[in-house]
Amino acid sequence: MTKHEELLHMLLKADGQFVSGEEISKNLLISRTAVWKHVNKLRDLGYEFEAVSRKGYRLLTKPDSIDEAGLQLALQTEVFGRKAIIMQSTPSTQGEVQQLADEGVSEGAVVLAEEQTNGRGRYGRRWYSPPGKGIWMSILLRPQQSLRNTPQLTLLTGLAVCRAIRSFTGVDAGIKWPNDVLVNGRKICGILMESALEDHELRYCIAGIGVDVNFDKQDYPEELSPIATSLQIETGKTVDRTLLAAAILTELEQLYDMYQKQGFNVIAALWEALSVSLHRDIKVSNAHGIVEGMALGIDSSGALIVQKKDGERITVFSGEISLTD
Amino acid sequence: MTKHEELLHMLLKADGQFVSGEEISKNLLISRTAVWKHVNKLRDLGYEFEAVSRKGYRLLTKPDSIDEAGLQLALQTEVFGRKAIIMQSTPSTQGEVQQLADEGVSEGAVVLAEEQTNGRGRYGRRWYSPPGKGIWMSILLRPQQSLRNTPQLTLLTGLAVCRAIRSFTGVDAGIKWPNDVLVNGRKICGILMESALEDHELRYCIAGIGVDVNFDKQDYPEELSPIATSLQIETGKTVDRTLLAAAILTELEQLYDMYQKQGFNVIAALWEALSVSLHRDIKVSNAHGIVEGMALGIDSSGALIVQKKDGERITVFSGEISLTD
The missing domain is CATH 2.30.30.100 (SH3 type barrels.)
Structure with a gap:
């Protein structure tokens, strides 16, 4: 962790209470002047503080955008998301990760964008990805396994997102085969699993995840309105996209590790427990x-x-x- | 065909003999001034002519580089190579076609380069692709078939190159499974078959073909010298890369059509007939x-x-x- 990430960690833990400059200075082993410098660094990143002499600093608001420091702090992973590129706008996060993959970047690298101008869905469809409303994210996987098992990864990714959404927001999300995440029959997340082969061997997979987070009903174009929903619509509250992205990556790494070590059986059982399309x-x-x-x-x-x-x-x-x- | 391609066609057919300006003018339905203009267009493309008054024009030499007009004239295909991009230098023709494929370009599109600065071989190896010495070419395929059958396409591509080399140069080339083309036990061509999947379905394949054409023995780096050979080394003559590329694309389209219509059996029989690695x-x-x-x-x-x-x-x-x- 960098110093400003450590500082952020302290202030987040304080949960809106003041933390004195002296305490910060001691904990981070830096001077009071350096504390002030790191507070300003966080201000540049979109955090707002109240600073009161003799009381110290307290965090007022977090940035509305997806932020790197917050993501790194919230991740409970070894590798997933530890290399994360956060972009304001890109045609497609899938395309960005594809380029990284061909350059040899290692497993778990992530690209997140506030907006995709040409977001890809399954079957060559567009994925509506307006700025600031969702998690538009692609993750590089380099599984050591046979091509025959790619459907397993498709299910695993949907399962991870569904579980993260459930535990982070309490929303009763389920999975429609293979990996759409639904809430009350409406789609809240779509997943695009793309893979690259050499001859008949997997080179890498890119899991594209699109979660509708802070859409209002009016934010949807007419054709999506009857079939899509967002976490904000379902919970009535704005949801922190940075923390949710971290929760998804954490869940994904845990399931992926379990899958690599123990095989598909446990994943299958967890998946079936959240399925809304079986026995129908x-x-x-x-x-x-x-x-x-x-x-x-x-x-x-x-x-x-x-x-x-x-x-x-x-x-x-x-x-x-x-x-x- | 454009007018200058038609003109080139006439001059090539004349096989080094003079063709009168009047004849060209009649055949192409253009003025004598326009004939002169199109001759100059071909000169810009690297063709050299002798022009003698009352006799007309005759072709002296063709360009040493791979040329678009010559390729289009020599192709006997419906779609393969009809969209062809010829580059002086690129990191990798595979990467170029990948980009075209993601943009939705249709089957049969080809990228050829005089030089690849980061040519890719199988297993993440480099493919040595110095300028002017070989055919460094990638072709986009969009087969309507199950993922299970991708090994068939790998074999089909090797077969097409082997057959084209044999018929165009007379060299006794054979195939080592899956698709290396060998002459006298040395590799003369390598093929890299890369595919893109969505979930468990093929989106497209890119057949990368590298043929060592006009290498001298001294052109090889030390590590390749004992295991590689070129058509120039084997035949003792410079081989026209444009015509050979056209022959490969023509053979490939014919086999690919046959495969789509009749299935893999005929391909398998043709492949086995040229295999040097069976029953060993x-x-x-x-x-x-x-x-x-x-x-x-x-x-x-x-x-x-x-x-x-x-x-x-x-x-x-x-x-x-x-x-x-």
Whole structure:
């Protein structure tokens, strides 16, 4: 941690109470003048303070933007998010991470943007990513595993986001196969899992995560309004995007570590517990066509097992489902 | 075809003989002044002419570089190479096509470079791509097929290059699984097949092809000298890179069309006929380890069938083999 991150840590812990300059000076092993310098550094980053002589400093407001220092402080990870690039605007965070990946950057690197001007969704769709309203984030993964298991990573990522949203906001979020996160039947998060292959081997995966955080109802364009929702709409409160991003990355690293060490079984069980699409009548569309039937569960590779109306059981590796019951 | 391409076509057909200005003017439906203008356009592109009054024009020499007009004339394809970008220098033609692919450019687009400053080989290796010596080319494919079949495309690309080299130069080239092209046991061409996935579906593939064309023995760095060879070394002659690139793209489109319409069987048979690594003792290295045994053949997905010394038969989807017998 840098000195200004340590300072921020102290002030956050004080929870709006004053912390004296002397205490800070002792804790951080810096002079009183240096304390004042670091307070100003945090001011530049968008934090606001009250400074009262003999009382010290107290934190009034945190920046509205996603901030690097706050993210690093809130992360409980070894590698995920420890290299984080936060941009005001980019065409697509997926494209940014793709470039980093080809340059050899290591696993866990993250790009976050306040705004994406050409955000990508699944099936070549656009992902609406207006400034300041969401978490638009891409994470580089370099899993040591066979290509056959990529559907497992798709499920794992959705599970991590769903769990982080639930624990951080208390909202009752569920997962629609493979990895849409829904609240009350409306989509609150979409995930785009893109991978690069050499011959038939995985080189890397990029998990793109888009969470609608601080959208008002009026913020949605007409076509999204009936099918999308945000954490602000669901909780009635503004949600701190920096802390939520840190919670997602922390959850993701924990599940990913567990997955690498213990395999997919535990992930599958956790995923099934939050699924809203199992044991229901569904319609799956993908590049190979449309299948109707009942979603029975997921198999050991992460594929969806569907029982068709004629009784035949098939496995579906990717696609989009709609609930028909 | 543009007018200067038509003109070039006439002069190439004349095979070094004079073609009168009047004949050109009639054929191309342009004025004598316009003929002169198009001759100068070709001069700018590196062609050299003799112009003699009352006799007309004859082609003396073609440019030493890979040229767009010559490529378009020599191609016998519908789509492959019809969009071709020819660069003096680029870090990597794979990277260039990746960018085009993400922008939505359609199948068959090609980037060729005189030089790659950071040419990529398999397994993160460098590919030595000095200016003017080879064909450094990447082609965008958007196959409508399951991910499981990507090894088939790897084989198909190697087959196309091997067949084009054989028919264009007469050199006795063979294929080492999956797609190295060898002449007299030395590598003359390497192929890098990279693919992009969304979830578990193929978005596109980029076939990177590097052919050592006009290397002298002295052109090779010490470490490549014992294992690499070029068409110039093997034939004793300079080989026209533009025409060879066109021959490769033509062969590739023909095989790819056949594959899309009739499936992999015919490709597999053609591939096996040119293989130098079947029915021999081999060692395969890939991300999962090292296996020794005899290469028996390829299966319906394009994977290599290996019989281990203990009699067990396994299939290998990707890797690198060395001949041990």
